[in-house]
Structures are given as C-alpha cells and as structure tokens.
Amino acid sequence: MTIKEAVCVMRAPGAGGVSCAGVPRWSHSAPAHQADYDNAPAHTHPVFLHDDHINSRFAIWQGDISSLEVDAITNTTDETLTQCNAVNERILQVAGPELKEEIITRGYECRTGEVVLTPGFGLRCRHIIHTVSPKYVAKYHTAADTSLHNCYRNVLCKASEIGARSLALCLISAPHAQFPPDLAAHVALRTIRRHLEQQRTPSLVILASSCAPDVALLCALAPLYFPRSAREADAARWRLPDEPALHDRRIRIIHNPHSHNSDTAEDDTSTYDEEAAVEAAAAFARACAPDTQRLLAPNNARPPYERRPRIDNHDQYERLLRRARTEDLSEISGIGCLYQSGVDRLGRPVVVFIGKWFPIGDIDLDKALLYLIKLLDPIVRGDYVIAYFHTLASSANHPPFSWLKEVYTVLPYKYKKNLKAFYIVHPTFWTKMMTWWFTTFMAPAIKAKVHNLPGVEYLYSVMARDQLDVPAFVTEYDMTINGLHYFQPDTNNT
Structure with missing residues (x-):
C-alpha cells in the first residue's frame, strides 16, 4: 500500500460526527514494500516487534478532530488554554462558550508538558485533555524532545486515569513551536x-490531523513503531533512530545568573534545564502569597479577601447554601443593599442591588456571599432579572475582583442560564470599563445580557413603576440629571 492510498483509506468520510468504530485501525492496513539495504543495520535486533493486538488499538486519521465521537480528545494550546492555532480555535468553537467560560472562571493554567482536564461541552467527547507544547530550539533539542514526550505521555496517562476507552490525539507540536515535523x-x-505496550487503556488511540502532509508523514514513519509484519519489524532496524534516554526536567541553579550569555530567541523557552528563573518565579509567587502579604502588611491593614480552595462546584454551593440557611445574616440583611422588588412585565422577579449601600470595608464578604445565596436560591429556579443601581457609588463600594470571580465561579449554572437581563443604572465610565472587562474575560456567558441605562425611566419599558422600589436618593439624583419627564402615567402598564 502506498502512502497516498493509506491517506485515502484513513480520511474522514464526511461532515458531521465520526464514530471511532468507523476509523480504520492500523492493523487493517497492508505492510509497505520493503527495500533492500546494503549497509549494516543501526540495530542488531528489531526494537518494536510485530503485535497485531497493539496495532488494532492504534489508528492514523485525517480530518477534523472535533468531529470524532470518542471519550477524550487532545487540545494543543498555551499556558492560558486560549492560544490561537487551528486545533485550539476549532475545539473552542465547537465546544461552545461554556468551555471558554470554564477556562476563564476557574483560572486554568497549564505549564509546558503538563495537562489540564475539562469537560467536552458541545464536542462529541466527554473530556478534553489540554497540553502545552514546548518550543523547539536546536541548541536545546534534547530538552525539547523530552518536553514533547512528556506532553504525549501525560495525555495518555490522564486518559488512562479517567478510564477513557478511546482517545483522539492531535499533533501536539504546533507550527509556531518550530518543531521539525519528522522529529x-x-x-x-x-x-x-x-504506552500501549504497558497500559491496557485507552483501548484505541487515534492520531488525528487535518493536514494531508502530516498524515502522510505519520503513515510513512508508523511502520517503524507499529510494524504490520515480522519482515516490516526487521526492516525497521535500518531506519529506526536510537531511542533517547528521557528524563524528567530538572532545574539547575547557577551561582551567577548574569555570568552566561543570552542568545535572544534561542534562550526563549521555559522548559530547559538552564533556566533557574523557574525557581526565582516560585520564590516570587511564595512572596506574593496571601499569608506572606498578611505578615508584611501593617497591623491595622484589613486582610485581603482570600479565595477558597477549588473543590467541586456543586458540593461547594450546597455546603454554602446549608450555611446560609443556618447562620445569622442579619448584619448583612440589615444593610438593605440587596432585595427583591416586584416583577417585570413578563412576571419575572426583579432583584435590586444598591451599590452605594454596599460598604466593602465594613462587612464580612463571606457572609455577604451567604446572604446572596440565601436570597437568590429560591428565585433563580426560574427566569429573573437584576437591576443594579450605581447611583452615587464610590470606590469604597467596589467589591474586589477576587470576590466577584469567586461569586461567579461558585454559583451554579442555573444562575447564569435563568438570568435574562442585568441592568446597570447610572453607570460611570469606570463601571462600563470594568463591566466590559469582567464579562469579556471572566463571565462571557452573561455578556449579552448586560445593559447600561442612563436613567431610571429606561427600566419602565420592562417593568411597571409600582413594581420598582428604590431609595429616594436614586430618584432624586435621577431627576437632577434627567429631569421630571419620566414621572408620567404608566401607559405601558398591562
């Protein structure tokens, strides 16, 4: 079978979902014609023996990896899991906004060679295993090979750990990483x-690429590692490169970090042994930890809000809900900054938040979160809207972003799904900028639901006047900037 024929056999049959059962196994392809070699082989004995069972667990496939119906697929990306490359962009597009929201709200990060696991969301798989490819620099080719090996090994081990029976592997070395394709x-x-020699799972590994030259290269090299006959295994002795001794990355601390030369782009990688900066970064992170900051802060300084350790969202929410129902939250409820005020014209509950009455420096933010959950839990079981009044609020009323992110992360999906509108009345330039930043990078699921309103009158198109109960200072301020014209009979009332 020629390489061209092999590529045609393994090409995706068409658009839509592709069942892994329909992907031809490597064991089903015919052995290649073997040339005669005059020189001595590089290996005395075959390194990889012919094994039909292993070959039946391996496949090379050309097509869109996001269309495969498998237990897990691989995504090659950067440290933030949002890199712009063909594979990552396609996965993010098909998975839908929930994947990007998951990555942003949970603050996922992934170091080179490591993996991060997320749900598949809109994809035809249960899991996505994200990994970060190293950059290839010829000067440090051994370290680059080791890091790329770690990417594949950790993806395969993670697939085994979660019990994935089928895994779609993309070519992890992205073009920008400058890895020679054959290496x-x-x-x-x-x-x-x-991995297939040592582990029983996954029972099928599909090495997938939408690029025909990449698939052709894989088909040409696969017989060296997956020989389909004893003769093909023997012939591989002439072409198979030596297997490198791969070790986990180690950090070497040099005595004088300024004593060696920096070769600009050649030293621009975080995966090589020579980079003692990793240890320095770790020390800096420790210095920036909340406990260290608290020790260095003045005695009278208020300790910053500390995020909770990440645990399962549902379990964490249920635990907080139980606390909210049993603890005394009168200190927060007495402030009156958050309450339900009637319904809108579609009968949906309206939750009012008064920004000026939210004294960040004088309240316990943990209890504020508990009160929020206690108030909203029965409301968010159906559709609802929020009206936030930024009227006369100052910087003393702005909650820290760490707390906002914690709130958004811990609240279940029903809070985002059933929220139909979030109105911000009397926004300032700062409010608009911060809202744009928050909904773009931390809460994209609600971005389209946020509306900035210059006055109270604009709310009356969606709710009756008698359903909106706001403090007097809000309406007084509104009259000073918008006049009295909106205090007219409610002709829209139904």
Missing part, C-alpha cells in the same frame, strides 16, 4: 507505542 512525529509515535 515531532517520531516522538509522538514512539511515546504512543510505549
């Missing part, structure tokens, strides 16, 4: 073969 293919095939 990257050798690393991928060798790591997959070694």
Whole structure:
C-alpha cells in the first residue's frame, strides 16, 4: 500500500460526527514494500516487534478532530488554554462558550508538558485533555524532545486515569513551536507505542490531523513503531533512530545568573534545564502569597479577601447554601443593599442591588456571599432579572475582583442560564470599563445580557413603576440629571 492510498483509506468520510468504530485501525492496513539495504543495520535486533493486538488499538486519521465521537480528545494550546492555532480555535468553537467560560472562571493554567482536564461541552467527547507544547530550539533539542514526550505521555496517562476507552490525539507540536515535523512525529509515535505496550487503556488511540502532509508523514514513519509484519519489524532496524534516554526536567541553579550569555530567541523557552528563573518565579509567587502579604502588611491593614480552595462546584454551593440557611445574616440583611422588588412585565422577579449601600470595608464578604445565596436560591429556579443601581457609588463600594470571580465561579449554572437581563443604572465610565472587562474575560456567558441605562425611566419599558422600589436618593439624583419627564402615567402598564 502506498502512502497516498493509506491517506485515502484513513480520511474522514464526511461532515458531521465520526464514530471511532468507523476509523480504520492500523492493523487493517497492508505492510509497505520493503527495500533492500546494503549497509549494516543501526540495530542488531528489531526494537518494536510485530503485535497485531497493539496495532488494532492504534489508528492514523485525517480530518477534523472535533468531529470524532470518542471519550477524550487532545487540545494543543498555551499556558492560558486560549492560544490561537487551528486545533485550539476549532475545539473552542465547537465546544461552545461554556468551555471558554470554564477556562476563564476557574483560572486554568497549564505549564509546558503538563495537562489540564475539562469537560467536552458541545464536542462529541466527554473530556478534553489540554497540553502545552514546548518550543523547539536546536541548541536545546534534547530538552525539547523530552518536553514533547512528556506532553504525549501525560495525555495518555490522564486518559488512562479517567478510564477513557478511546482517545483522539492531535499533533501536539504546533507550527509556531518550530518543531521539525519528522522529529515531532517520531516522538509522538514512539511515546504512543510505549504506552500501549504497558497500559491496557485507552483501548484505541487515534492520531488525528487535518493536514494531508502530516498524515502522510505519520503513515510513512508508523511502520517503524507499529510494524504490520515480522519482515516490516526487521526492516525497521535500518531506519529506526536510537531511542533517547528521557528524563524528567530538572532545574539547575547557577551561582551567577548574569555570568552566561543570552542568545535572544534561542534562550526563549521555559522548559530547559538552564533556566533557574523557574525557581526565582516560585520564590516570587511564595512572596506574593496571601499569608506572606498578611505578615508584611501593617497591623491595622484589613486582610485581603482570600479565595477558597477549588473543590467541586456543586458540593461547594450546597455546603454554602446549608450555611446560609443556618447562620445569622442579619448584619448583612440589615444593610438593605440587596432585595427583591416586584416583577417585570413578563412576571419575572426583579432583584435590586444598591451599590452605594454596599460598604466593602465594613462587612464580612463571606457572609455577604451567604446572604446572596440565601436570597437568590429560591428565585433563580426560574427566569429573573437584576437591576443594579450605581447611583452615587464610590470606590469604597467596589467589591474586589477576587470576590466577584469567586461569586461567579461558585454559583451554579442555573444562575447564569435563568438570568435574562442585568441592568446597570447610572453607570460611570469606570463601571462600563470594568463591566466590559469582567464579562469579556471572566463571565462571557452573561455578556449579552448586560445593559447600561442612563436613567431610571429606561427600566419602565420592562417593568411597571409600582413594581420598582428604590431609595429616594436614586430618584432624586435621577431627576437632577434627567429631569421630571419620566414621572408620567404608566401607559405601558398591562
């Protein structure tokens, strides 16, 4: 079978979902014609023996990886999991906004060679295993090979850990990483073969790419690691490169970090042994930890709000809800900054938040979160709207972003789904900028639901006047800037 024929056999059958059962296994392809070699082989004995069982667990496939119906797929990305490359953009597009929201709200980060697991959301898979490819620099090729090997190995081990029976592997070495395609293919095939030799899961690994030249290269090199006959295994002795001794990355601390030369782009990578900056970054992170900041802060300084350790969102919310129902929250409820005020014209409850009455420096933000949950939990079971009045609020009323992110993360999906509108009345330039930033990078699911309103009158198109109960200073301020014209008979009332 020629390489061209192999590519045609393994090409995606068409648009839509592709069942992994329909992907041809490597064991079903015919062995390649073997050339005669005059020189001595590089290996005395075959390194990878012919094994039909292993070959039946491996496939090379050309097509859109996001269309495969498998238990898990791989995403090659950067440290923030939002890199712009063909594979990552396609996965984010098909998975839908929930994946991006998950990444942003949970603050996922991934170091080179490591993996992060997320749900598949809109994809045809249960899990997405994200990993970060190293950059290839010829000067440090051994470290680059090791890091790329770690990417594939950790993805395969994570798939085994979660019990995935089928795994779709993309080519992790993205084009911008400048990895020579043949070297990257050798690393991928060798790591997959070694894993399948040692582990029973996944029962199927599909190495997928939408690029025909990449698939052709994989088909040309795969017989070296997955021989389909004893003769093909023997012939691989001439072409198979030596298997490198791969070790986990170690950090070497040099005595004088300024004593060695920096070769600009050649030293621009975070995966190489020479980079003692990793240890320095860790020390800096420790210095910036909340406990360290509290020790260095003045005695009279108010300790910053500390985020809770990440645990399962549902369990965390249920625990907070139980606390909210049993603890004394009169201190927060007595402030009167958050309450329900009637319904809108569609019968949906209206929750009012008064920004000026939210004294950040004088309240316990943990109890504020509990009161928020206690008030909203029975309301958010159906559709609802929020009206936030920023009237005469100052910087002393702005909650810290760490708390806002914590609130948004801990609240279940029903809060975001059933929220139909979030009105901000009397916004300032600062409010508009911060709202744009928050809904763009932290809460994209509610971005389209946020509306900035210059006055109270604009609320009357969606709710009757007698359903809106706001403090007197709000209406007085509104009259000074908008006049009295909106205090007219409610002709829209139904």
